[in-house]
Each structure stands twice: as C-alpha cells, then as structure tokens.
Amino acid sequence: MNLQKLNASFYQGLFLVVFALFFIAVTPAQIDLYEGSDALSPRFIPYIVLTIIGFFGIILILQSFKKENVETQQENESEEGKGQKSLRDLLIFIGVCIFILLASEFIGYTFAAIIALIATLIAFKVRPLYKVILIGVIVPILIELLYRALEIYLPLGFWENILY
C-alpha cells in the first residue's frame, strides 16, 4: 500500500473509529447501570451513537481507497496549497485565549486582556505604537465598565485585595 496516496479521508475516518472505540471502551466505567426502570438503559443511546460514528469512520476509510477520491483530494490539496496559510498567526490567537484563561484568576481579566491585546497588535505589526497602546488599554477597560454596568463582574485577581 502506498501510504502517500492515503488521503485526508483516511485519517478523518481513523479518528472517528478511534474516538468511538475509546468511548465505547470507557462507557461501562463512566455510566452506571440503574436497575428497576422501565426506560432504556443509560448506556443505550451512547452505545448507539458511538457505534454509528465508528461505522461512518469505517465508511470514510473505505472511501479513501477509491481511486477517484485520492485524485480529487490531491487536486484539492494543490488548489488549497496556492492560498496562504499562517500557523504562526493561528498559534498567536490560540495563545491569547490560553493566556487569558490561565492569567485571569491571578492578575484579573482586564489586566490579562490588556497584555494579550497589546502583544497581539504588536505581533501583527500594527503601528504607530500609540495606536497599539490606545486600543490595547481602552478596549479591555471599556469592556470591564460595560459588564459592570450590566452587573457582571469579571475576575479581578490580585486587584481584588487592592481595590476592596
């Protein structure tokens, strides 16, 4: 078998099969049975859903071996390859989310958002610097004030001890 010829469908199908098998395997430990009920077992629907997901995974794998699918996929890949992609930009955005997620409880949401926003704007070459600082500081503070007006309080982190 020529591995290079296996198209994305194969891996997508494989993922679905592994996903389904994993959850089918952990179901007995994760869902307790309850005796004495007229209704279907609590495991029934999860088993059915996972079995069908696995079945569709197998179909996708089988589809990937069809010659025309391999060819179409290769054409698609070459078409998509023409467009620019940026893993760096994507990672910056994911990093921003994770940073705010982790830092909010310690330094407060607004402060974390200010740092993240300024860093992102600098990374995307927004100039001049005063524009970066202006947007980076004003937007999170406006959001904080807007939410406070709606009586929604974002995490304050260590500022809580200082402010209150």
Add this chain to the structure above:
Amino acid sequence: MMDLLLEAFKEFFILENLLLIPLALIAGQILGAIPGMSSIMAIAIVIPFTYGLSPVTAVTLLMSFYKGGLSGGSIASILIGTPGTAAAAATSLDGYPLAKEGKAGKALETAQIASALGSLFSDILLISIIGFMAQIALNMTSPELLLIVVFAMLTVGSFTAGNPIKGFASALLGIFFSLLGPDPTTGLPRYSFGVLELEAKLDIVPVLLGVLALSEVFYEVYYKKMQSKEGHLPVPKNKSDGRMTWQDFKDTGPTTFQSSVIGAFIGMMPGLGPTIGAFLSHSAAKRTAKDPEKLGKGSLSGVAAAEAGNNAVAGANLVPLFSFGIPGDAEAALVLSALMLHGLTVGPQLFVSDGPLVYGIFISLIVADIVLIFLGLYMVRYFAKPLTKISTRYLYPTVIILMLAGTFGVTRSMFGLMVLVAFGLIGFVMKMNGFSVPAFIIGFILGAPLEGWLQRSYVMVKNDASILLKPSFIITALILIGIAIFMKKVSKKSVPE
C-alpha cells in the same frame, strides 16, 4: 387573538426596544460590511449582553443584529468582490461587475431594498403560519416528534457538508457531546471522568460561541484573511448610476418577490440555509428575469434575487424553531441559546405559556425590517466605502477579548472559558476537515430532546405497539419523506456554477 396581539404590542412597544432596533441594525451592518466578519460572529458578540435584558428585547437585539449583518454583508460583496460569507457570494456575482461599471451605488441600494423586502416577506409568512404549525406540534405525541427530530438531523447532516457521511458524523458528534452530564432518567453522571464540572450538562453558550464564532476567527486567521482590500472603483457616469431609480425598482420587483418566496421556503427546511436560498433564487431569476443574458455578468435583477433569497431565509428559519424547537441553522441556534439563557424552552409550548412574548418577538422582526429599509439606504449612501477599509487586524483580537468576557459573564466560571476555547478548537478542526459545524450544533441542541422523546416513545411502544400504526404517525412519516424528496431536488438545482 386580538387580546394576544394587544398584549404582544405592550411587550414590544417599550423605549428600550425602539432604541435598540436602529442601534443593533447599524452595528450589525457595520460588522457585516467589514470583510471577514460574519453575521455569526456579530451575533456571538452580542449574546452575553442579552443576559440582563427581557426575552423580547434580547431576541429583538439579536435578530436586528443578524438582519443588519446580512444586509451589511452585501456591501463588501459589491464594493470589493470579497463576500464575507458563502451566502453573500451570490450577490458578488452581479454586484461586483456592476460596481466596476461605476454602478456601485445603484447595486448597493438595490441590495438593501431587496434584503429588507425579502426579510419582511419572510417575517409576514412566519407570523401567518406559525400559530397553525404550533397547533399541529402541540397535538403530536413523542413518536411523531422523535421522527421529526431524526428527520431534521438527517437533513442537516446531508445538506451542510460536502460529503454527507461527514455531515451525519458531525450531527452524531453533536449528539454525543450533549450526552455529557446527568442521564435524564436516572440522574447519574455520564463521561464525567471524575471532573466535578463535567457532572453537569455542558453550557450551551460557550459550546455555541466556541464552535461557531471562535472557530471562525481561528479559521480566518489561519487562512490569512486578516487584511482588507481597498476597492478602486470608477465613479458613476451620471446621477442615476449612483442611485436606485423607480424604474429599477419596478424592473427588479418581480424578481425580488419571487426570490423572497423561494428564500422563505428554503428557510423553513432545516439545514438548507441562506446560501442555498441565495443561489437557488439567483438561478431561478436566470429563467424569469427581464435580462437573463446579463445575470452573473452585472445585472440588478441578479443582485436583487441573491439578496432577497438570502434574507428571506432569516425569518422563515424561526418557523421550525418556534413550532418544533428545531433550529434550522446556526443563527437560529444562537437565538435559541439566548432564549434558553432566560430559562425559556423554545417549542410549541411557548405559545401556550408565553404567547404575548412570542408575538412580541415577531412584531419586533417586522419593525426591524421597516427600519432597515430606510437605515440601510442611509448607511450605504454615506458609510459603505469606509466600512470596507476597516482592517480585521484590530477586530479579531478585540472579538476574542469580547467573546471570552461575554462567556464568563454568562457562565460565571473559568470552566465556561475552557469549554469555549476547547470547542473553538474542535470547530476549527472540523472546518479544516470538511465536517459540518451547523450539523454539529443542531445535533448538540437536539440531543437532549431526542433522548427524551426516544425514552418516552420506547415506553409507549412497549405498552402498546399499535401506536406506530396510528394515522397521525403514518401521515407525519409520509410528509417528511415528501419534504426530503423536495429538498433533495432543490439542493441539486442550487449548486453554484
């Protein structure tokens, strides 16, 4: 009925609603006009702000934003030929060539009028038939409702992804994630893996915002759509090139009406959505318009057809939502989540328990359409060009900050933010691999009712298997088969050339 409408008017006609409609329409149009911002992202930003509002005001805000976003989407399509969404792609087929001929103003105004009229038609249709539909739904028993939910998921799965297998798998993955949390009959947790937060059901807002909006930001960023292009368009040769004339209105009127009808019917079918509405209307206009040879090369009828067909989907989409609790597409799912935030269960029962509220929402839709006609024209005359030059380099980071803050506001927990980011990544991976995000969302929303109706149907059939031979069950099954055949034909015809 009159008492109900009077109550509905009381619910709607408050200063808050009347102020919010134009504001939300303007904000929606601004966001919709910026290349790379979709109406989904616009609604996603607003959802958390609806938390403190009354249900009518919340849906008024969301739907006005959505309508504004849809009509604003035509601005980028016409002026720079880069549609922000697939639904707006049909508009750029004729709109951009017209702009290159110096008729950008004419095309923009036609798009705004056709959008608002398509939307108005769809909302009137919604109000006319929704009571009847809800009455039918109220008389249905669990097996029939189960049949309808399964049908909705099958149609959404088969029409929203290139490969139907991926569409069905997406819907099933959505159902699977809806199973997390307590079992409805025993209350025992499922797949909690010892994590306390996973013993409860996943909150709908972070899941929806993650899969629909955050994933879209990731996707756009990954494919380097962060820069906006500046349009270099010729100036109008004469005054009439810059405006929609009465003659233009008369010429495009029949096409607008025809496309509104098509769009509204497409909107009532779960899974078909505004893209099919726009392309189907455009291809129908090719057969009926006064200037069929010009369609696709720069025809006003083409712009009107695409915009009316696209916008008419919005109101009609609420028919399956309010009558059966089934969201027809991603936007309807977001409206559903806003109502759920207020503790309302959307479905036929809502007409019995909160009739004035439901009709108050419908009145707000009509008022928004009327305001959109005037506001839309004003916006495209004076603000269209500057809007297309706003760079998403500033916007995407701000959208993320707003989304994270909004999710925290709704869930009041850091776990909610984790769910948002996790589902943002799941949505991104799904989009990258051609899986259907709308099917996933609809599977997630309908998972719980599906399970409930399946359990009840099982008990009913166990006690008396003959209920499956009841005329109402057989008629429902036959109607659904008929709709499926119709949808199959419609979707084949609407494939963009």
